[in-house]
Amino acid sequence: MQYISTRSKDKSASKRSFSQILLEGLAPDGGLYMPESYPVVTGQELDKWRSLSYAELAFEILGKFADDIPEKDLKMLAEKTYTPEVYRNVRNDDALDAITPLRLLEEKDGRKLMLLGLSNGPTLAFKDMAMQLLGNLFEYELKRQHAELNILGATSGDTGSAAEYAMRGKKGIRVFMLSPYRKMSAFQTAQMFSLQDPNIFNIAIEGVFDDCQDIVKAVSNDLEYKARQKIGTVNSINWARVVAQVVYYFRAYLMATTGNEEKVSFTVPSGNFGNICAGHIARMMGLPIDRLVVATNENDVLDEFFRTGVYRVRKSEETWHTSSPSMDISKASNFERFVYDLLGQDGERVNGLFRQIETKGFFDLSGQYGSDGNEFPQVKNYGFESGKSTHADRIETIRFVQKEYGITIDPHTADGIKVAREHQRKGVTMIVLETAQAAKFNETIFEALSRNAARPAGFERIEELPQRFTVMPIDDGEVKKFIAERTGL
Ligand SMILES: *Cc1c(COP(=O)(O)O)cnc(C)c1O
Secondary structure, eight states, X not given: XXXXXXXXXXXXXXXXXXXXXXXXXXXTTSOOEEESSOOOOXXXXXXXXXXXXXXXXXXXXXXXXXTTSOHHHHHHHHHHHSOTTTTOOOOTTSOTTOSXXXXXXXXXXXXXXXXXXXXXXXXXXXXXXXXXXXXXXXXXXXXXXXXXXXXXXXXXXXXXHHHHHHHTTOTXXXXXXXXXXXXXXXXHHHHHHTOOOTTEEEEEESSOHHHHHHHHHHHHHOHHHHXXXXXXXXXXXXXXHHHHHHHHHHHHHHHHOSSTTOOXXXXXXXXXXXXXXXXXXXXXXXXXXXXXXXXXXXXXHXXXXXXXXXXXXXXXXXOOXXXXXXXOOSSOTTHHHHHHHHTTSOHXXXXXXXXXXXXXXXXXXXXXXXXXXXXXXXXXXXXXXXXXXXXXXXXXXXXXXXXXXXXXXXXXXXXXXXXXXXXOBTTXXXXXXXXXXXXXXXXXXXXXXXXXXXXXXTOTTGGGSOOOOEEEOSXXXXXXXXXXXXXXX
């Protein structure tokens, strides 16, 4: 399997293998890596997969994309990653042996509503599903190349902690994670800062999240420094993260159905379009998905696109801080992957559109035709729908789900359930992806239910653990110096 950039003009030119793109971010032309073609999964294969464990299924699917990693090594990596010990934060009423428990919420008039639990990993958010694999893949690949990597990132909460818990104790890897000092929730802060692993460095910047991101950009733009210090990232455009997420769409389908003639739909609480992009890829591989429903919060860039055909990125003053903060985005960094398929994998056209984003801030596909011959926005063969949820919807949905189904959901998952209920169809099971556990966002739970969210075992007194972090002013020079002193490079 070879990979090409979404912006490549000459498809034969710049092909790369899975291991080559594993440690890279953007392609040199500014595009995102995509497989040259999608591997197709037959009905027969799908039937065979019904009896597999999560780790075995992950091995089968990853093998189709990472065919330059020897099979026995890939098997070892999948088995090491997808264990009940890693994904142990299941709730009392979930099956203990399931990595991704699927729960029936409701069955009414031939409409099933189900919830797929994806947040049982170490940081209680779905990002662990891919990030834990990434940690093991990185360690494996760096060892093979006799190389080392220093990961530099900025976080407002979820991504940073998922990355740190995936990379802690890994050989050849250090993590330097910038976060806004005293701006994360007490729980998120404790989760990150209580890590004592010598390869994890938490840097608390005396500023806001944007300041942290600007420092990362400034450091990365110093190409000489970046090369010498072997700086890399783990952001959501990493292809291996997207592929790892494809696995649970298959898994959910196989758990929800008894035969391959059945179709299911998925609703996905979305920000950077990484999670739902994996659903799109699963469908391109042949998984019988009816609809993929994008759920956004007040930051409705994606909902606007799927309703109107206009993709307009937001300025920072138009980007709201909401009670589902992990979906607070001004643009969706993985969206370009979908647009590439939508336009019949025409790299030149994708290049033109995203250039236009840089100059004008938007592009408009309404009235144009997609590769399926349908006029936009009715791109029927791609089967996308969308909806939006607000703070009031979130609160109401958390209350409703507690009352009707007896479980406490987090605010992001609440956005998903609110939108899913508006898009259910007779005879098609609707599966909502749960993206975090309620304990992570207790403030909103308290507002909705007037009580605290229960915490999984081991998290009860996390705020009281000793913390290890360094406070720094908004100064990329200081960050550079700090990193160089730790790496000795
Ligand atoms: C990251 C995140 C999302 C958004 O996922 P994308 O892949 O960026 O669309 C939603 N909910 C939670 C809890 C997250 O951490």
